[in-house]
Amino acid sequence: MTTTVINKPPVQSASVKPPASRRSNGRTPGQRAITPWLYILPAAILVVGVIYVGIGYTGWVSTLNWNGIDASGRQVGFDNYIAAAEDPVLWQALGHVLVFGILTIVIQMVLGLIMAILLGSNAVFGRPIYKVVMFLPVVLAPAAVATAFRGILAPDGQFNGLLHALGISSANSAWLADPHFALYSIAAINIWQWTGFSFLLYQAAISQIDQTLFEAAAIDGAGTFKVVRYILLPQVRGTTATLALTGCIGALKTFDIVYLTTGGGPGRSTEFLTTYVYKQVIEQYHAGYSAALSIILLILALTLTAIQIRAYRFGED
Amino acid sequence: MKITAQGWMTKVAAVTVIAIAAVGMTACSTGSSTTSSSAKQTINWWSWNPDNTQDKAWITAFEKEHPNITVKHRFIQIADYPNAVRLAATSGSGPDVFGLQVGAMTTQFAPLTADLAPLAAKNIGADWKSKLNATDQLVVSGKQVGLPWMITGGGLVWYNKTIFDKAGATPPTNLAEWQTACAKIEAIQVKCFIQGAKDDWVNLDVYQTIANQITPGTFYKAVNGKASFNSADFTKAFTIWKSLFSDGIIQSGALATTQYPDANDAFNKGQAAMIAFGTWNDDHMTTATLAANTATYGDQIKSSVFVPIAFPDVVGGAKETGRLFGGPDVGWAISAKSTKQAAAFTLVQWLTSSKTAQTMMATSLQTPALKSVPVPDTGLADPAVQKPALAEQAKQIGNLIGSRQITNADVATALSQALSSVASGQMTPAAASASVQKAIDTAFGK
């Protein structure tokens, strides 16, 4: 059982067991060897038929000098990868993704968890309203979100208006148009949009926790903070790990909100790997180079995934 | 009919899914079972222009004159258009006729198109090239990949005369006058000049205009590798471009504003007094267009007077002002994969060189591709100022200084990046010229 590592099973009895006992638990004596494969088959067919064909095709295109339109491209081997390694924009973009990823993952998790705890109990009045407010940003089309935030974060927009109302009368920054703030502003928009998703997952995880644990803690006189720290957090560790992993991948794949608010600018100050991939193939007609960047993105994401899977397993043992 | 949000929600959630199933089914089946006579053909026509609000008028007029051909139009906004067409046009189920933007798109999409020169010679006449404007911008390696629909030019500034009058400002001809006008306009709480500098194309327009004031026409040689871009002139143009931002001509926050819809909305709502649009905005001089826009921008737009003027001399002693650059705004191409080439060309011919279609074009004050159709100057909101502006425009359209669109996408990208970086203080003007020159050298193999 090596892949469970990104999730720590929340119920104590299943959490730490010697490998031998896991194996005996996993397969009942009469289970045929082929059974698990039958369960996996439908998902595997879909993923191989679509994703792997996509990866294979992209891998092939990444070895071409091709505009994506002509009948065929010219084979150039690894030239596109060599060019990518020397491309300062790629490294710049990776730096942006790193900063963006750390900010958004941590803040979205913390805010989502706090809201899930607050709204998970019956202490708050009008919970459905709060839940809708948290969830609406997740479902809104990027076009609406981006257009609205271009206005909100403009020098004469509502955000500076709010700052004025709070007594910061000098607030006149162009939050998205200033290279010093643009990346952080995009991170803020992302946090606004995706905290509701962290909230949703924590909500599902908390609803699974055995209530008797809380009741026992209450009898022992543990305060809210202690209950969260020693009972709730360990119980939702699996979700936290999942969010960290999907957050990393999400950061690497962030596209719409960047493309529609700053377009990667000013200059290259908010260029992401995905916006660069898109611009290379759609605006500059470098399908081969763009495919190589896609493959680099894929390898990066896989490496990150592997590291995280290992990290969480070590954390568990 | 009053529908509250609540009522709508429940309806959609519960009832309509089933109810509309019936509607959907019938719609599908009528679509596939159109009874057709053997001679009748259906043409798929894709474009970003005309859009969903205008296409019916074109189709109705066309089908009236060509009853054997049915046209199915698909509007795809320009943001998604290249990605959709580059794929669809490689298949037999894509468009028969599709629009092309001159410049990089035309160059790259050329393999997807049929050569229109023989068809044009046969159907329009041997002298087809002299009947139409600027057909040469739609030629790639000797192949006529499209025919022009209308001609537009950039290099202008539009001002809202209503606001100017209210502020007591006069349209500027140079930088000092521009700053004076801005002071007066900002005094009545209106933005002076709005630039959607997130959109590269409008930055390229303004930069070309500045460069043409310093060294008329050299820009077009330089971006094609036939003159140096890394020169004092182009560096000076970058310096002036930067000063438009730092001296407050271009509004703060411009780099996160789009030309469409953000800046355009602000201009039409009367929140900004000036904008860098080209001749494609001409229909906004007509009372008809203004009236049609009240739904979006309120009644105030009906009394607004929009007037184009030459971009003011911002370089201090411009060699020339008022020169326009441009060409075909949309070129109509036929997919090489189309199995209905003849019918497809009937549509292209009608759009580009029929009296009916080109007169429709002229009615919205756009310069028709067909030279024999004049642009009327009727229906103007304020003929006293707009008639002379139109006359000047017609003169300049006949004397274009260059082709507006850069044909090499890498050069266009390098210049766009340089403009955004210079404007935001991340690059010096000298480094900007050098970076563009580097892209030109790579593109033209030096």
Place this chain on the structure above:
Amino acid sequence: MFGRPNKRTRLIAQIAATALALPFLLPLVAIVAESLQGEGFIKNYQAVLTKTPILQSALNSAIISAGVIALVYVCTMLSAYAFGKMNFAGKKLVFNAILVGLVLPTIALVVPLFLIVQKLGLFNNYLAVIVPLAATVIPFTLLLTRNYLAAIPDEVLEAARIDGCSSFGTLVRIVLPLAKPITAVLVVWAFLQAWNEFFLPLLFLQDQSLQTVTTIPLYFTGTYGSDQPKIFAALVLICLPIVIAYLSLQKFFEKGLSAGAIK
């Protein structure tokens, strides 16, 4: 907070929740306010409902969403059960191989998908959109669901087997009922992805009568300028079905439903 909160706890929780929710609410207000500009609430929303084929596109999107949700649910539950609760050689490898699907940028999929759809002659067929969408959603839902199912104590499954359930019987009778909260997440997520998809329908469903709800704003988008308030009205209306789905699945998150059943 946990258990029966007293008055003071309630007040603090209420204030904290409000303070946290406000920054999320304000931009929403701005978005809704934009949809009321121009001709105003009634005329904007009326225009969306009457001047666009919104009912038909909603039906198309509903068909696509239903297909995606069904496909994702079946594939995810079956494979998550195997990955979470069975042991077999090569499990780690296959699981990670499916997770690779999480990371491929969508733009890299468009061209190969187009070639496949072209080969199979699936233009103007809902399957051309449903199958690729499901394939891109499954890696994510599998990750979530597998973790969730793995957390179900083995004792529960063992008990079912002792009672004579086959492995499939255990999945249907024991595991699926216990997995309701994650099922809610899965359904909402698959619905969101399918309902909001723009480019695949644009490319593969070329027939006007097959257009999806995401194309509705295009009726107010012009070549030069667009009717922003009506676009916002359309976007607000379009997202309502997902919100309704989310709200109606809330009962799956009710406390004790799963935890109580496990014990």
